[in-house]
Amino acid sequence: MDASGMKVLFCVPFKLAEPKGNSVAATRLMAGLVLKGIAVEVAAPPQVEEPRVMTEWAKKFDPDVVLVFHAWRCRTAFKAIMEAGPFPQVVSLRGTDLNEMLDDPACRGEIRAILNACSGITVFHxxxxxxxxxxDRTFTEKTFVIPNGVFLPSSDEDFRSRLGVPKESFVFGAVAxxxxxxxxxxxxxxxxxxxEEFPRLAWIHAGEPLETAVTHRLRELSLKFRWMYHVDLVGHSEIDSFLRAADVFVAASRSEGSPHAVREAMLAGMPVLLSDIPGHRNMATASHEALFFNGEVEFMHQARKxxxxxxxxxxLGEAARKRVENELEQKDEIASYIGMFTTIIQKGKGKTHE
Incomplete structure (x- = not known):
């Protein structure tokens, strides 16, 4: 599919340098689209929060299509671009905006209005x-299912040694x-x-201090539990090594779309133990590609196994790796986005791309 010459504007809720799922996805998609000859510009905070800036940006760049990476957090940008002109906008529902905010009385009215006004919607599953x-049945005809992509460069860093984890430990790991x-x-x-049953257990975790209360609690627990090891940030070039430093990968999220960390752990061939939420359930088959838990009793039971x-x-690790590899072979993320953009443009909801 020749899409060279197309222009796409991204609106993202976090800066690209931040290790957030939306930022990782935007960076990966931008690189893939640029390789296809597509011009991509990225609006991030604080610009996406300033209506005048976004209106002027849209008029100056004159995009063929706009990709909005969170219905709620980028709502100001969406509305400003609507006022700037007939630019088709695609809203990517990626996690909390779909799983929680669509049901929240404080948000749902505005999110549904955005979904009604947009030219397309993308979801992972x-x-x-x-x-x-x-x-809303009218959403069906403009919804595109495009699984979240993943890229995991190989590395050979010894994170157990770097963090000081005893070699004989059985390690539960997490990235969040x-x-x-x-x-x-x-x-x-x-x-x-x-x-108390398995004294060799250890826990390693990588994740930025994003919320004060959670960060403070981590510091309290680190003084109490000497078998936990934390690092604020692991570069993507070394994340493969960090994942493989654990024996089991754990994700305990309350809400997810298709988290990069879980897909990366699966691609690395790690057994994964996941909170039983729709976003995780859509990623793996229970007892074949992952184990799931609801609460302490189930977690303890699955962890013991x-x-x-x-x-x-x-x-579990081999099955998880094969699933992600098969999904990547069956669905080319970049080609899927280009196909969606082309379909929307050709429908005449914006400028016709030559």
């Missing part, structure tokens, strides 16, 4: 598309910003109780 159709929605610290008291059964860990 068929289940998300089905949920949208139950909210220190935010309440990610619930990164929820499992620590449970692991502490498991250590993984600690005591190396064959189960290996089988």
């Amino acid at each position: 068929e289940a998300a598309a089905t949920r949208l159709s139950t909210i 910003g220190l935010r309440e929605v990610k619930r990164p610290l929820m499992i620590l008291p449970w692991l502490a109780r498991l250590r 993984l600690i005591q059964d190396p064959d189960l860990c290996r089988q």
Whole structure:
């Protein structure tokens, strides 16, 4: 598909340098689109929060299509671009905007208005598309299912040595910003109780201090639990090594779309233990590609199985890796976005791209 000459404006809720899912996705998509000859400009905070700036940006850049990376957090930019002209806008529902805010009385009216006004909607899974159709059937014809891409460069850094984790430890690992929605610290008291049975347990975590209360709690727990090891940031070039420093990858989020960290762990061949939420359930088959938990009792039960059964860990990890590899082979993320942009442009909802 020849899309050279197309112009796309991204509106993202966080700066590209921040290790957030939206920023990682925008950086990856921009690189892929540019390789196809597409001109991409990125509006990030504080610009996306200033209506006049976004109106002028849209008029000056004159994009063929706009990709909005969060319905709620980029709502100011969306409205400003609407006022600037008939630019088709695609809203990417990526997590909390779909899973929580669409049901929140404080947000849902404005989000639904944006979804009604936009030219297209992207979601990661068929289940998300089905949920949208139950909210408003008119969303169905403009919803595109495009799985989240993933890129995992290989590396050989020894994070156990770097962090000082004893070699004989059985390690639970996690990658998540220190935010309440990610619930990164929820499992620590449970692991502490498991250590009474399995004293070799350790926990490693990578994630920026994003919310004060969660960051303060991490510091308190680090003084109490000497078997936990934290690093604020791991560069993407080394994330493969950090993931493989663990024996099991854990994600305890309250809400997700299709988190990069989980997909990267699966691609790395890690057994994954995931909170039982729709975003995670759509990524893996229970007991084949992942284990799931709701609360402490289920977590302890699943964790014991993984600690005591190396064959189960290996089988889960291999199945998870194969699933992600198969998905990447079947669905080219960049080609899917270009196809969607082309379809929307050709429908005449904006300028016709030559």
